[in-house]
Amino acid sequence: MKKYKKVLLVLAGLLLLVIIGIAIFVNSLKPDYGGEKSLPGISNEVTTYFDTYGIPHIYADNEPDAMRALGYVHAQDRLWQMELLRRVAKGRLSEVFGEDMIKTDKFFLTMGIDDHTKSTVSNLDKQSETIVLAQAYLDGINEFIKNGPTPVEFYLTGLEKEPFTIEDVYNAVGYMAFSFAMAHKTDPLLTSMRNKLGEEYMEDLAINSDTSTVWIKNYKGFKTDTLGTNITASVTSALDKLPIPQFEGSNSWVIAPQKTKNGKVIFANDPHIGFAQPSVWYEAHVSTPRYEKYGYHLAGVPFPLLGHDRKLAYGLTMFENDDIDFYYEESNPSDSTKYKTAEGWKDYEFVNKTIKVKDGEDVAFTYKKTHHGPVLNNIADQISGERPIAMSWIYTKPKNMVMHALYGISHAANMKEFKSALPNIHAPGLNVMYGDAEGNVAWWATAKLYQMPDSVSTKFVLDGASGEEEPLRYLDFSENPMAENPPWNYVYSANNQPDSIAGMLYPGYYLPENRAKRIVQLLDAKDDWDKESISEMILDVTSPVNTEVVSELIKLFDVTHLDSEQLVLLDSLKNWNGKYSLNTTSPVIYHRTLYYMVKNTMEDELGPEMFKQFLSTHLFKRQIAWGSSMQSGEWWDNVNTPDVVETRQDIVMKSFADAWNSLVKDFGEDSSQWTWDRVHTLEHQHPFGQVESLRKYFNVGPFPVEGTREVINNLSFPYDDTGFYKVSSGPSTRRIIDFSDVENSISILPTGQSGNPLSEHYEDQAEMYVNGKFRKMMMNKKEIEETAASILIFR
Template sequence: MRIIKKVLLVLLTLLVLFGIGSLFFINSLKPDYEGIKELNMLSAQVNVHYDTYGIPHIFAETEEDAFRSLGYVHAQDRLWQMELLRRVGKGGLSEVFGKDLVTTDQFFLSLGIDEHTNKTVAALDKNSEMVILSEAYLDGINAFITDGPTPIEFYLTGIDKTPFSLEDIYNAVGYMAFSFAMAHKTDPLLTDIRNQLGEEYSNDLITNSNKDFVWIKNYNKKIADSIPSTITASVTEALEKLPIPQFVGSNSWVLAPDKTKNGKVILANDPHIGFAQPSVWYEAHLSTPTYEKYGYHMAGIPFPLLGHDRNLAYGLTMFENDDIDFYYEETNPEDSTQYKTESGWNSYEYVSKTIKVKDESDVVFEYKNTRHGPVLNNIANQINGERPVAMSWVYTKIENEVMDALYGISHAKNIDEFSKALPKIHAPGLNVMYGDAKGNVAWWATAKLYQMPDSVSTKFILDGTSGKQEPLRFLDFSENPQAINPPWNYVYSANNQPDSIAGMLYPGYYLPENRAKRIVTLLDEKDDWDKEAVSKMILDVTSSVNPEIVTEFGKFVDVSSFSEEQLIQLDALKNWKGNYPLESVSATIYHRCLYYALKNTFEDELGEEKFKQFLGTHILKRHIANGTRNKEGIWWDNINTKDRIETRGDIALKSFAEAWQSLENDFGPDPSKWTWDRVHTIEHGHPIGQVAALRKYFNVGPFPIHGTREVINNMAFPYDSTGFYKVSSGPSTRRIIDFSDIENSISILPTGQSGNPFSKHYKDQAEMFVKGEFRKMMMNKEEISKTSTSLLIFRPSQK
């Protein structure tokens, strides 16, 4: 018995020691928000005050010292995120996550981001202010890598910390330029539809502009093959495996003084990005005698993409322009190393790449380039066949000055300096929103746009052999869509179609008018906006389009066979205002019915796999409202029923019945239990959280959440057969900048400021975000000093 007691005592002691050791280890991995640290190359002491939510307010004597300190504090909260973002463009994800990411690495390597980065960095002026400040930021990151604790994710994945360089900054920019990727999801699929089903089917979809929709108005006083569907499937698979979020949309509006109660500009912005943990933006306030900015930074990029100071504010949405085209190439039948052009045979360029794979041998793969770009065949296993398809992407074809643009807009003192930096953004296409203390409001669509021959639609795969479907010219920036101080006293963007300023349409993958229509309606009806009213508007969950769809479908539903309960719910649906509170039953019934309506309309022609692909396109989103109004659409008929031709009414009736049955199966026969909070939820997933045992430690959520697809509070989700709507993207921040009270402007992040799971700021904003709450973006130095929760001091290194 004594021996057993001794053994148990020893085991208990070891367990206690292990627990204590674990606590010490975990505590050692937390970010340091206070204390004194030495930092190489500082010219003077830098004070970093952290506020209640862990946002650093950096006070320095020089810009270099401020950006060097920013690099350190950014890295200690987000080094893991930085590591992933820099790896995407250079094909380094398989080294972290194993062989499942090889296809994704192959795809991104074939885009040529890394090669374009190397050329760009080699040509940089190392004495330019942009490069000097970027290097200072990198010094701070690398100082943390050398002296700071290793984030837990590096231990769990077994990778080493390595220094960051300018190449890593540009690779991160390259991923941002590609991230919405709608051309890959759309063009090959539309080509497949046209080739296999016929032009009548493709013409029945809204593939180009539609004058019936709400367009953004300009104002300036001055001015048949099997390969396509496999491309879509391959790209979809590659992007789905990405462990970081993609840019997808956004809202923004800027109110001129005549539209506001206090006679000062108000800017609102909520960029829509895929939800993940950590969230995309890192907030930081930098203040020096020559520079001040409260900014939102992407991991590994020194200059803020969103920002404000006391003089001006700016925000972004995705332009959604078409900057990727696909081309059919023709290989010389007598020499497989050549492809056809209008002037003869050119030689393929052969590119070989090596991918490091965790716990596996390196993977070596080869692909071909043409004058258009990489040939996608055989880059991924699904893409094969005789006919080569090449991809042309503006980002890798034009000199890369995006970082110069970000430096320029973040350092601009007025609207003229700000606008001069914008032509340097060639990709991605962005709607840049602007407002300032002097009362100016503006919107510019920034991208390197190009003109195609009149008869050419870039929504389909083009002929790469004739030279007749090549770009005619690049547009001057003055021909880009824009509005500067328009007489209607506001500018806005919601990823919808812009009007022409150059007498031509701008091809793109624009989202439907739903959000734009609601924004314009609300802004037009009121001229006394203030911060509180704007904060309510940015949380608006009402769709003016969805009730119209219900009304249109309801005209053709034969209710003679409906039960009393079905009639009650159908009546409630007809009176539904298109709003999405958590207790709504009509919202649940509407989306369940809509999914079955889409399935019953399209799946018979497309098949199960292509239908899933189609659900992920903006073309489908634009088609929903317009297609519902189309009484004679060719898609209504079910091609599998030979004895009859289905109508819009048949689809509506069948879809309602199937939706009702599925809801009963999921929640029982009582419709009062079919509330929106039971189907619409949000969870912020961390890559490590994909391991079930670690999910609760790394993921944030899930939470029931109000909102839906294509309302202002755009809590978007993919449609699928489950009938449960797991939110995949939405507001990555909500910012409201009020120049009548600039120091009390407000914002929120979806989870928290820190990406470190052991930080108290890992998820301290998550429930506030779900509830629609805000917090102050502090800029007053005296207030910051008095309310600061901790002070971190950087001093010049004595080494």
């Protein structure tokens, strides 16, 4: 018996040692927010204060030293995110995730981002301030890779850490540029729809600008076929597999002193990006004797894309301009290596690439290029013999100066210096929002815009052989949409249509007027804005457009076909104020009915696959209000019932019945239980969270959440047959900078500052975010020192 007890004690002791060993190992993988570290290359000591949310406040004697420290602390919280982001353009995701990512890698290699990066980097002035500071940042990342703890994801994938280079920075920005583009989802699809259905169907789609919607006004008053469906499906499939967030849309408004309570500019911005864990932005406050910025950084990018200091603030929304065009090419019937141009036959360029695949054989492939760009046929798994389609993308054409632009806007001291950096942004198309302590407010659409012949619609695949559908000229930046200190005393952007420029409405994939209409409605009605009222506005979940759609459709209801409970709910819907609160039922019945209405209207003509692709476009969002107001048209009739011609009223009544039946099936017959919190949820997904056993360790949520598609608090979701609205994108941060009290400006992140699942800052803002809370963006050094949770000193 004693021997048995001794054996048990020995086993217990060994188990305890194993547990302690595991605990020590796991603890060693956490970010280190305190103590002292050696950081080669710095000239003087750098002190980093971490506040209670893990945000670093870096104080250095010079900017290169500060950038080395920034690179180190950014890497220790976000190295895994940096690793994934730099792999996209290089086609190296299959090395991590295996054969499931081959199509995605093939697609991005074909886009030419990495090839364009190599060309750009080979011509860089390595001594320029932009590149010197970028390299210092990379040196900090690489020091962490060399001597810091390895994030747990590297152990789980067996991936070896590799040093970062300047190419990785440019590739990260290139991915951002492509993520903003919408033409790859839309142009081939629209061409297929037109080829299949004819022009009469196209006339009832919200393809072009609508003169009745809210446009962003300009003001310069400077004070100081199946082929298309397959391409769209292939692109959508490739992007859906990406383990990092995609850029979607955004809100921003900047209010001039004349409309604020304290007589100073107030700046608000909430860029809309796909939700993922970690979330996209890394916050950092950098301070040196000659430079200070509180900024939001993309993984692996040294200069903040959003930022502010005591002099000025800036932020971004998507311009939504059309910067991708598709061209039908014509191969020589007697020599398939040549294609037709206006100057005669030219040789296709054949590009060879190889993808390394985890636990699999390397995949070699070849694609063709024309003077327009890559031919997507074999990339999109096309049927052989189909007419080639090439993609022309502005990002890979002009000289790439985007990094210099980011340096310029983050180092500008005033509006003039800030504006001078903007022409260097050729792609992606951005609305750059600006406000400063001097009282200036402005927005500029930044992109290399070009003019097409009057008769050409870039929303369809163009003729590449004739030379008659090519750009006529590039516009000068001064011709871009912009507003500087307008007399209505605010500027805003909600990805909606800008007013005409250079004598034309610039083509794009602008979002519907919903958010713009609400923003203008609120801003026009008030002249005493302050930080508190702006923080309420940025959380607004009311849609004036959705109530208009309800009012339009409800006239069509034949109440004699409804029972008493349906009449009660219909009456509630009629009186709905358009607000998306968690305990309301009107949003649920509205969206279920709306989905079935679109499905019952369009799927019979398009077919299931084309209909699914249509739902993924911005065009679908524009079509909702437009289409619901069409009293007649080809779309309303169901082509599968040749003996009956359906009307709008028939479709609306059927859709309401379909929605009702689906809700009874999902939640029972008590309609009081059909509340928004049961269908509208947010879960921040880590790539490893797709494995059910790892989900609770890596994912954050799910949470019931207010908001919906195209309200100011734009918590958007895809439509499908489930009738459950899993939020896919929304505010990637909410920032409010009040120049009457800059040091108490506020913001929030969707989950937390750290991307390391073992950090206490992995999800410490998640519940605050869904509850509409904010925290301070600290800039007062004394307060930072007194309240710091920890101090990390680099020597």
